[in-house]
Amino acid sequence: MNSFDHFTPATLNEALSILSERNGNAAVIAGGTDLLLRMKNHILKPAAVLNVKRIPELRALSFDSNEGLRLGALTTLRDLTRSPLIRDLYPVLASAAGLMASEQIRSLATLGGNLCNASPSADLAPPLIALDAVACLVSLSGERQIPLAEFFTGPGRSVLQKGELLKEIIVPPPQGKTAYLKHSPRAFMDIAIVGAAVRIQQQGGKCQQARIVLGAVAPTPLRVRSVEESLEGQTFTDESIRQAAKISAEACSPISDVRSAAWYRKRMVEVLVRRGLQAVAL
Amino acid sequence: MKTLITLTVNGDAHELYVDARRTLLDVLRNELGLMGAHRGCDSGDCGACTVIADGQPVTSCMMLAADWNGAEILTVEGVAQDGQLHPIQRALVEKGGIQCGFCTPGFVMNIKALLDENPHPTEAEARAWLAGNLCRCTGYAKIVEAVMSVAEGTS
Numbered sequence: 001m002n003s004f005d006h007f008t009p010a011t012l013n014e015a016l017s018i019l020s021e022r023n024g025n026a027a028v029i030a031g032g033t034d035l036l037l038r039m040k041n042h043i044l045k046p047a048a049v050l051n052v053k054r055i056p057e058l059r060a061l062s063f064d065s066n067e068g069l070r071l072g073a074l075t076t077l078r079d080l081t082r083s084p085l086i087r088d089l090y091p092v093l094a095s096a097a098g099l100m101a102s103e104q105i106r107s108l109a110t111l112g113g114n115l116c117n118a119s120p121s122a123d124l125a126p127p128l129i130a131l132d133a134v135a136c137l138v139s140l141s142g143e144r145q146i147p148l149a150e151f152f153t154g155p156g157r158s159v160l161q162k163g164e165l166l167k168e169i170i171v172p173p174p175q176g177k178t179a180y181l182k183h184s185p186r187a188f189m190d191i192a193i194v195g196a197a198v199r200i201q202q203q204g205g206k207c208q209q210a211r212i213v214l215g216a217v218a219p220t221p222l223r224v225r226s227v228e229e230s231l232e233g234q235t236f237t238d239e240s241i242r243q244a245a246k247i248s249a250e251a252c253s254p255i256s257d258v259r260s261a262a263w264y265r266k267r268m269v270e271v272l273v274r275r276g277l278q279a280v281a282l
Numbered sequence: 283m284k285t286l287i288t289l290t291v292n293g294d295a296h297e298l299y300v301d302a303r304r305t306l307l308d309v310l311r312n313e314l315g316l317m318g319a320h321r322g323c324d325s326g327d328c329g330a331c332t333v334i335a336d337g338q339p340v341t342s343c344m345m346l347a348a349d350w351n352g353a354e355i356l357t358v359e360g361v362a363q364d365g366q367l368h369p370i371q372r373a374l375v376e377k378g379g380i381q382c383g384f385c386t387p388g389f390v391m392n393i394k395a396l397l398d399e400n401p402h403p404t405e406a407e408a409r410a411w412l413a414g415n416l417c418r419c420t421g422y423a424k425i426v427e428a429v430m431s432v433a434e435g436t437s
């Protein structure tokens with residue numbers, strides 16, 4: 001690693017002032033499980049590292065039946081798997097976090113880091129987007145909110161501006177049933193080659209709202225809006241689920257890489273979307 | 283840049299000036315002379331550097347020491363009591379869950395974290411919990427046997 005200045009601000013304002021003074025040359029560190037790898041490999045050589053772990057404003061974990069769930073950026077994957085609130089009301093977040101990395105990494109890794117790192121395979125992105133989560137960003141000029149579905153702009157890139165921090169994620173009160181399925185060659189300790197989150201809300205035997213969100217098969221997490229729309233108002237059958245899964249696979253444009261060939265990713269999208277819909281819709 | 287930090291390691295408080303680039307693993311090994319946590323992959327995959335920080339198992343190679351000012355750390359050097367091996371260590375020896383020994387300190391610490399939280403795991407729970415520790419000698423069967431024998435011993 002190259003040498004760098006190290007700061008541990010105790011307040012949000014202090015952190016934002018340092019970030020703005022350093023004008024893009026400071027790397028925010030939360031759990032460090034993504035950042036330190038890139039610093040060790042000399043991919044990133046920040047002049048300053050800003051440890052945000054002592055900032056109380058980034059630690060929210062609360063639920064309100066109108067506003068929904070507030071999840072501070074510093075919520076760890078371990079917190080997600082253990083929190084009774086999350087296990088009760090948003091079990092998909094607990095199970096998605098439990099599919100990630102290892103016990104040791106889950107103690108360190110944060111929700112904010114997973115999202116801000118903006119890897120196409122980030123496991124928390126598809127379920128959170130399926131839940132219609134909103135990202136709350138903060139800078140010296142104030143706060144802004146943006147749907148998480150619009151947060152990602154490319155591999156490793158997001159709408160976060162210089163001087164801006166992800167403060168928290170807001171998840172609306174739970175509606176319908178949600179599932180996240182992850183496919184990776186190894187059962188544990190592996191990055192997704194395909195991730196698929198589905199959320200279905202039904203009333204009177206008809207689909208009211210559908211969300212289908214894919215991970216690791218496009219430059220950013222991908223909402224398959226055409227399929228969502230085609231399902232809404234319809235009654236689920238084996239055949240309609242098969243069809244939705246097939247069209248979802250056609251809608252994505254995965255790459256071939258060391259983990260998987262593109263054609264295999266597409267096939268697995270079909271399988272995961274089908275299984276996900278069968279689990280939540282039938 | 284150097285920063286002043288306090289770490290409590292195995293019950294002893296240490297004040298240290300550390301280079302901001304140093305990981306917790308570097309500090310344990312090079313500043314405090316505690317060689318139990320091992321550097322395997324240096325990227326969070328193998329678990330040989332596992333210690334317990336503030337009650338949670340962590341890969342110490344993936345932590346900047348400066349970020350963990352004030353933390354309480356338990357390393358493998360701190361688990362034996364009064365010259366007696368910890369029951370987890372004894373079980374690993376007795377069941378043959380140890381060959382070259384490189385991964386063993388990491389396993390001891392992660393097994394301790396498991397049994398502290400869940401004293402009677404199922405075999406599947408134990409295997410899932412230990413997914414973050416690699417062993418290239420034993421094939422894991424005897425390590426898992428050791429975990430289950432400790433869990434039984436405390437029933």
Ligand SMILES: Cc1cc2nc3c(=O)[nH]c(=O)nc-3n(C[C@H](O)[C@H](O)[C@H](O)COP(=O)(O)OP(=O)(O)OC[C@H]3O[C@@H](n4cnc5c(N)ncnc54)[C@H](O)[C@@H]3O)c2cc1C
Nearest residue numbers: 030031032033034035100101109110113114116123166326
């Ligand atoms: C062995 C191993 C296994 C892994 N397995 C998985 C897996 O299965 N699935 C998966 O999705 N990921 C996996 N990861 C990747 C990583 O652990 C996760 O993405 C993790 O959630 C990152 O969180 P962090 O707090 O460690 O991020 P950090 O490394 O601290 O930060 C990551 C990025 O986000 C920025 N950042 C962090 N917090 C904020 C904030 N509040 N505001 C603005 N920017 C911020 C940082 O500047 C940095 O660019 C794995 C990593 C390792 C080492």
